[in-house]
Amino acid sequence: MLKIKDLSVAVEGKEIIHDVNLSIHSGETHVLFGPNGAGKSTLLMSIMGFPKYTITKGSITFKGKDITHMSLDERARMGIGMSFQRPPVVRGVKTRDMIAACLKQSNDSVEIAKLADKADMSDFLERDINYGFSGGEIKRSELMQLLAQKPELTLLDEPESGVDLVNIALIGNLMNDLLEKNCPIQVRKCMGLIITHTGHILDYVNARTGYVMCDGTIGCVGDPHEILNTIRERGYDECIQCYLGRIPPND
Amino acid sequence: MTKKTSSTFQEKAKAAIDKKAALGEDIDLKKYTGKDSEIPYHKDPSELPSDVKERMLGAGVILEDTSQRSGTYLQMDNMPVHYSTTQEGVEVMPVSQALEKYDWMPDYWWKAVAVDQDKYTANIELNNYDGYFIRALKGQKTVFPVQACLYLAKEKMVQNVHNIIIAEEGSELHIITGCTAAVREEFGLHVGVSEFYIKKGAKVTFTMIHSWNPDTAVRPRTGAFVEDNGLFMSNYLLMKPVHSIQMNPTVRCVGENSTVRYNSILVAVPGSSLDIGTRVLLNAKGARTEIISRAITTGGDITARGYIEGNAPEVKGHLECRGLILGEKGSIYSIPELKGNLANIDLSHEAAIGKIAEEEVEYLMARGLTKAEATAAIVRGFLHVDIEGLPPLLSAELKKAVDASEKEVM
Numbered sequence: 001m002l003k004i005k006d007l008s009v010a011v012e013g014k015e016i017i018h019d020v021n022l023s024i025h026s027g028e029t030h031v032l033f034g035p036n037g038a039g040k041s042t043l044l045m046s047i048m049g050f051p052k053y054t055i056t057k058g059s060i061t062f063k064g065k066d067i068t069h070m071s072l073d074e075r076a077r078m079g080i081g082m083s084f085q086r087p088p089v090v091r092g093v094k095t096r097d098m099i100a101a102c103l104k105q106s107n108d109s110v111e112i113a114k115l116a117d118k119a120d121m122s123d124f125l126e127r128d129i130n131y132g133f134s135g136g137e138i139k140r141s142e143l144m145q146l147l148a149q150k151p152e153l154t155l156l157d158e159p160e161s162g163v164d165l166v167n168i169a170l171i172g173n174l175m176n177d178l179l180e181k182n183c184p185i186q187v188r189k190c191m192g193l194i195i196t197h198t199g200h201i202l203d204y205v206n207a208r209t210g211y212v213m214c215d216g217t218i219g220c221v222g223d224p225h226e227i228l229n230t231i232r233e234r235g236y237d238e239c240i241q242c243y244l245g246r247i248p249p250n251d
Numbered sequence: 252m253t254k255k256t257s258s259t260f261q262e263k264a265k266a267a268i269d270k271k272a273a274l275g276e277d278i279d280l281k282k283y284t285g286k287d288s289e290i291p292y293h294k295d296p297s298e299l300p301s302d303v304k305e306r307m308l309g310a311g312v313i314l315e316d317t318s319q320r321s322g323t324y325l326q327m328d329n330m331p332v333h334y335s336t337t338q339e340g341v342e343v344m345p346v347s348q349a350l351e352k353y354d355w356m357p358d359y360w361w362k363a364v365a366v367d368q369d370k371y372t373a374n375i376e377l378n379n380y381d382g383y384f385i386r387a388l389k390g391q392k393t394v395f396p397v398q399a400c401l402y403l404a405k406e407k408m409v410q411n412v413h414n415i416i417i418a419e420e421g422s423e424l425h426i427i428t429g430c431t432a433a434v435r436e437e438f439g440l441h442v443g444v445s446e447f448y449i450k451k452g453a454k455v456t457f458t459m460i461h462s463w464n465p466d467t468a469v470r471p472r473t474g475a476f477v478e479d480n481g482l483f484m485s486n487y488l489l490m491k492p493v494h495s496i497q498m499n500p501t502v503r504c505v506g507e508n509s510t511v512r513y514n515s516i517l518v519a520v521p522g523s524s525l526d527i528g529t530r531v532l533l534n535a536k537g538a539r540t541e542i543i544s545r546a547i548t549t550g551g552d553i554t555a556r557g558y559i560e561g562n563a564p565e566v567k568g569h570l571e572c573r574g575l576i577l578g579e580k581g582s583i584y585s586i587p588e589l590k591g592n593l594a595n596i597d598l599s600h601e602a603a604i605g606k607i608a609e610e611e612v613e614y615l616m617a618r619g620l621t622k623a624e625a626t627a628a629i630v631r632g633f634l635h636v637d638i639e640g641l642p643p644l645l646s647a648e649l650k651k652a653v654d655a656s657e658k659e660v661m
């Protein structure tokens with residue numbers, strides 16, 4: 001289980017996330033909506049443990065352990081994995097090397113070939129990671145790495161943005177593998193937290209909880225399909241009202 | 252060496268014997284002895300002492316099983332101690348012998364490198380030093396490389412070599428040169444003149460691995476001519492400690508559509524000072540060049556130079572220098588220069604120096620690697636350059652050499 005309690009996060013001295021509370025139980029996938037600049041990516045980066053994101057208040061507990069001050073790589077080894085919205089190009093490091101790293105430094109070429117085939121990335125194995133990759137290729141590559149890593153908690157930052165309709169199905173299936181197929185229901189431990197603007201991924205993963213984030217705070221909690229419909233019809237105003245509603249009246 | 256090539260060279264050399272090199276710390280040649288060590292000829296080089304063989308192996312020269320080599324030349328200090336070929340159409344011999352054997356040798360003597368370039372070249376001429384002669388006959392395509400090892404055995408020794416490499420029309424020649432020294436506390440000096448002649452349609456790959464001592468100074472002097480449709484590909488690897496190296500080879504593309512590729516992988520540890528450049532003159536229509544260098548300092552100083560001159564229409568050249576500064580000390584000075592002498596040319600360069608990007612390290616850490624593992628993976632990637640057109644066997648050799656030296660960097 002992932003438990004986030006009263007979490008505030010600052011980036012370069014500026015507080016961006018304020019008092020966020022959120023829990024994901026084993027086997028659940030939650031969805032995070034919210035307008036541009038709301039702080040969604042910041043929240044994911046903070047859960048992953050990037051050093052630039054300073055936790056100024058609150059705590060993160062994962063699998064019963066307080067990881068608030070645990071380093072990025074320790075968190076990864078504990079079972080947290082994340083797809084990057086804009087991963088860096090690393091010249092000289094091949095896509096193959098990245099998968100090997102995700103497979104706990106194992107160079108199992110059969111396994112690597114299988115994963116690449118599944119993500120339709122076979123032609124990319126000998127290429128420098130992310131170098132000249134198109135937007136959709138980056139998404140596939142990120143999911144392929146996560147499939148190798150097999151995290152218990154998967155954090156996906158807009159996995160479907162910029163992906164064409166044919167590739168959406170491929171991406172959707174990869175996510176389904178990651179969060180469901182690879183985790184048999186009886187013993188399902190996989191957890192997911194997915195940022196999306198379009199909601200397309202709701203067709204591929206079984207998500208029953210959604211949040212709307214505005215100005216660094218979680219405003220609404222509810223069924224993700226309903227939230228999506230509200231946003232489609234009325235934009236984020238509803239969310240903001242819901243958020244304002246929680247602020248105690250002045251006098 | 253007995254046979255004099257020309258008295259004019261001797262005169263020019265005499266006039267230049269005190270001429271300091273344009274670049275690099277000046278070295279007092281009197282500090283070194285040039286006297287020959289008494290090292291006998293070895294018919295079977297695998298009989299050399301095991302410590303010598305091990306050092307040679309560290310520079311890519313294999314003596315135990317030479318089935319993947321088409322020829323071998325070994326020189327210790329100033330003595331050729333072994334030379335042989337297993338490939339028909341490939342000649343490997345001391346240059347002194349080639350001077351006796353071929354009356355056309357003057358056509359290739361001090362033509363690609365000027366005898367009076369500086370005191371180092373002059374000294375070689377005045378003292379008639381030996382070196383290797385490697386030649387691929389017309390149309391001869393070799394698969395396995397010829398290996399040459401220049402070995403500095405005695406302390407306080409100056410090793411001087413004068414090498415001539417000729418690839419006749421349509422031939423293909425691969426050379427691995429390992430330059431190394433016995434493990435010594437004392438200082439030593441290596442000066443090597445290499446003249447390359449790459450004829451029409453010929454292809455030469457030249458992979459040079461330097462593995463010296465912290466007190467060795469090195470002054471290679473290299474020049475090359477590349478004719479129509481010829482290809483010259485040079486890979487230089489220096490990852491071990493050295494006191495000071497300065498070289499700035501000049502390649503002249505004199506033939507139409509000739510191509511030159513230069514790759515250098517440089518590591519400067521504390522106490523090492525490297526000044527390494529490449530000059531390519533694109534003198535014929537459609538000539539192309541690509542010069543790539545990767546420089547890492549863990550505390551030493553590196554000057555990485557590159558110079559491309561476009562003197563003919565439709566030439567194309569690109570310079571790329573990337574430098575990584577690992578640790579607190581050390582410097583990298585990148586000097587890319589382009590000179591265009593007419594409109595219809597395309598020359599460009601890019602250079603970037605810095606530490607490893609935090610963001611890249613974190614990306615790998617998010618996949619479970621520790622900070623040290625992530626850094627190592629990025630450095631390894633930086634050093635392993637994919638060299639377009641290098642035959643797989645040579646790529647594998649180069650990779651092996653990089654792997655073997657990687658620990659020095661980490």
Ligand SMILES: Nc1ncnc2c1ncn2[C@@H]1O[C@H](COP(=O)(O)OP(=O)(O)OP(=O)(O)O)[C@@H](O)[C@H]1O
Pocket residue numbers: 011012014016034035036037038039040041042043
């Ligand atoms: N290094 C930084 N310094 C200052 N402000 C930052 C920094 N990084 C992020 N921010 C700000 O924090 C806010 C939240 O950014 P974040 O990337 O988390 O938004 P988001 O919800 O993921 O938006 P989007 O939907 O556009 O991806 C933005 O206003 C952003 O400009």
Ligand SMILES: [Mg+2]
Pocket residue numbers: 040041042085157
């Ligand atoms: Mg974002």
